[in-house]
Structure formats: C-alpha cells, structure tokens
Amino acid sequence: MFSKNVSTKLAKIFLVIFLATTVIGCTSNRAKKDTKNVELEDFISDDDIFDDIDKAKKIFYSLPSPLETAMLIKSAGADYDHELLNSIDNSSKYTTNRSLALNLGIYTTDLSFASLFDQTQTSINYMNAAREMAVGLDITDAIDDQTIKKLENNLNNRDVVMDIISETFLNSSSYLKENDRQSVAAIVLVGGWIEGLYIATKLVGNASLTNNKLVDRILEQKLSFNIVLRMLEDNRKNEDGSDNVDIVNLMMQLKDLNTAFDNVKVESTQIEVEPDTIRKVTALKSQTKISITPQAFKELQSTVDKLRTDFIQ
Template identity: 30%
Template sequence: MRILALVMAVFIFACNSSKKPDEQAFLESLDSTAVEGPAISEEVISSIIQQIPSPLEISVLLKESGTKYDKNFLNSADNLSKYNSNYRKSLNLGIYGTDLGYTNIYEQNQDGLDYMAAIKELADGLSIGQFFDIETIGRLATNSKNLDSLLLITTQNFNNINHYLQEQNRANLSVLLLTGGWLEAMHITCQVASKNPDNKELRETIGEQKIILENIVLLLSFYQEVDQNMASLLVDMQKLQAEYENVEIVTTYKESTFEIVDGVMVIKDNSSSEIKITNENVSSISALISSIRQKVIS
C-alpha cells in the first residue's frame, strides 16, 4: 500500500456548492490570520493531496491488523474550548477531520457526531464554515459504504477551501489544516503499529511518510520568517525529519509498459520501492509524533 491514506479524512465532509460564500461578511471577520509571505500556488498543495490515495486503503490496513476501535487514540472533542487562536483552530480542524475519518472506518456514529459538531464550530471560527454542509457531513460520515465516493468530494472540498484562503491571503491556514490532518493520521497509525510489531505493512506505511513529510516541511518553511507559531512547528517537524533519515527508501526503476484496461490503453508503472525501516525506527518516530501532537492539542 502506498502512502498513508487516512490523512484524506482531513476533509471527510462535503462542500455545499449551492451556498455562495458571503465575501463581505468574510472580509469583515478577518483578523490577524492574514499573513504576508510568499504565495504558495494551489497546484503545490493540491499535488501533495493527490499523492494520497483512497481512505479505503487505510481502512483495509487497520482492519487486517486486527486492531479494534480505540477512542483513546483520538483528540477528545471536549478539548474544543482550548483552541482560541486561529493557529490552533486550523491545526485542530485538520486533526478532528482525521479523527472523524477514523470513527467512520469503525462505524462509530455517535463519536462521529461529536467530531462533526467540533469541526463545524472550528470552521465557523475560521470563517470558512460556509464550505461545510452539516447535513451532508452527517449523511456521508455515518455510512462507511460511501468511503470510496468521498475521495473525489474531499479532494475538491480541500481545493475549494485552499483557493478561497489563497484569495484572502490566508494560505498559511491551508498548510496548517493539511499538517494537522497528517499529524493525526501518523499518530493513529503509529499507535496501531505499536500493538502490531510484526506487521510489516504498517511499518512500511509509516516509512513511506518520509516523502510526504519533506513536502510538509517545505510548505511550513515558506512562513518561518513571518509567523512565529509556524516557525516553531517547523522546528519540531524538522526534528521528525531528522529521525526519518534513519529510514531508507530504495526505488528500483523498471521500464513502463502499456496495458488495456476496460478497452482503454493505460501506462503501467513497473518501478518498485523498498522501505527499510525497523521497529526501533518506528518507536522513535512514534515518540516524536506524540510529542509534537501533544503540543498541538493541549
């Protein structure tokens, strides 16, 4: 399995395209969250999102590991009142999105409703609540059969939010949403891996994140001179990146071939990657992830 899929649950809620954002109300609500800094193209952030496949993959991975649902893995929705700055709201909106995805995978509908309420409140606090249709959230997030169809919707929703924040000179929030979701996905996967030390697939899934982490560090670095909070987070993520230096990804190149799929000719990538990661590496990475996450959710 390629790349940690659970992070796609960062935005496992549907955009209500029938609602036009109230531009004037949004502008009036802006505060210090507008950050002067180099603009990051929507294509850059979208390209990172597109590297992450369907939530069905992590669903299968967790189920096959035999790990039962554990609410203790998640950031309690009761912590919502702690998030009183836009920096903390953005990171924890991403975290709660991933938590909602986890409850969805295990069909824990009541817990899911708690996270939906927290997500809506944080989104409203960031003046992006217009992108969240609570009725659609409830309908889709409480039915695991919709996971596959949610892939396109969630990607489009994040891109819509990213585009809007770009227009308002608040692209830093997009980076924080993405980082929070990835951090929580890593935390959950590391917790599951700790209970399944013999599961090679879980180890490799964690090892693959070396590539995604490089992209996240790059995005955060764009703001280190203009945002003290993001600069501090960058330092923590760079420490995690240093730990990932002990993980080796060896790619073996093989020439692509052509195949006919459903009557259509497609290119098949025959290259493969070997992830060299030990349980000791996983333990060290997990400890750092937990430390960084604790700062974010406390």
C-alpha cells in the same frame, strides 16, 4: 453624468488604489522569495525530484488529505480504535489560529477514520467538531447545517459519506487559499497528516516491523515529509515580508521528526511503465526497499506522540 472635476478625481482615486495594490502584491511576492533562513533551510533535504524547481513557475505541494490518510491506514489492514481519536471535548480549548487550524486537520482525519469503519454517531460528532474549528477560523459555509443533515441521512452509504467529507475539506481549503490564508491551509494539512501518523504508529504498538504493511505505510511517509517541509517553507513569510510565527514554530517543532525520518532508508529502482489497454489503468512497476531499526522506529513513534500531544493541547 459626472462633472469633469468629479470624474477626474474618481479616476485619480482608482489609479492610486490600483497602483498601490499592484505594488504591494509585487513586493510581498518578492519578499516571500528572497528572504531565506539558513537554519531552517538546512534541514530541507535535496531530493532529486526537487532539483530543477523553477521559482518562476507556479508550484503546488500536495500532501495526503485527511481522507486519503485514513484510507491508507485502513487499506494497510488496521483496526478501528476510538481511544486514539482526539476527544471532541477538547474542541472548546482551541481558540488561536494555530490550534484551530491544526485541529481542523486532526478532527477531519479522525472523522475520515471513523467513517471508513462505519462509526456513524462518531462521524456526526467529529463533523460537528470539525465545523467548530472551521467557524473559529472564519471559514464560512465550509460545513453548514445542510452538510450535517446530508451526513445524517446517508450514514449507511459510505460513498456518499466520503463525498461529503471530501467536499467539506475542499470547501475549507479552497476558502483559505482563495482568501490569501495559504499558511493556515498548510497548517490544517500538517495537523491532518500528523494525526494519520499518530493513529498508525499507535496501532503498530509493539508489533513486529517485518512484513507489516502498516509499518511500511508509516515509513513511506518519509517521502511526504519532504513535501511538508517545502510547503511550510513556501508559506513562511507574511505579506509584509516578516516571518509567519506559526509556520516558523511548526517547522522548528518538526526538526525532531526530520531526525527520526533520517533513520528510514528508502531505495527505489527505476519505474517501468506498463499500460493496460483493456482496463486503461497504467501500472507503474518498481521495487522499493524501505527499512528502519526497531530502536529508530521507537524513536519515530515517540516523536510523533510528542508532536501530536502538543497539537491537541
């Protein structure tokens, strides 16, 4: 049994620790919401869908994951081009949190892209490169020896391969988010998303922009770009209220991309909902007109190229 003195002291210690963690938690959240940087905020568009965001609610922003990005490129009829992937020889260059996070996203998109085109050895190589980035970020157990072995044993079963990729990405993003490293998780997503844009814009090359499904996919990313900016803005502050330098720098880097996407015109009609009682898959019917001039598309290609070159350095 504790003596009266010991238990009283222990209770006081726990009380102090509890109150301190609670107060720190509350103040950091408040600081996160109150402080605004007018310059950065100015280029976050006022899309209708974001009009009534209630700050009191829990807000999630979801970007296309590396796997979805690769799937969108493939379903647009694109071909595989190994030369477009970030070389795995670069992996040892990445030592900072920023470069490790960006390239975890980039290598995971490359891995997804290679896997969807049944590039078996490349898939293993890129899984190892992604693992190197995860280890560098101290993400424990996201990709372990067993994961690599499971991948090697199922290389001819695309469904299992996709499940492994999805699982490893879930492991790393949940680890980061649950260890209060949401800003790193956001940078990983941006890296993966830019890699998808890079691969797609390179694959279009000088092809005609009209009736080109891959071009449409690229231009549609204007919708995701709004989400990128809001997600980064949400993670712009450190716990102590100071700016997160990696996030702020990334937002500044994305300004040119914002200008490039400004030239994309998107017009949508209202959505009509058509339930399918047999297949139980609802169809959302609407028409969207999306356009860009050839010159503006060239600028978009060049902006993405510049960003990606910086990310893999």
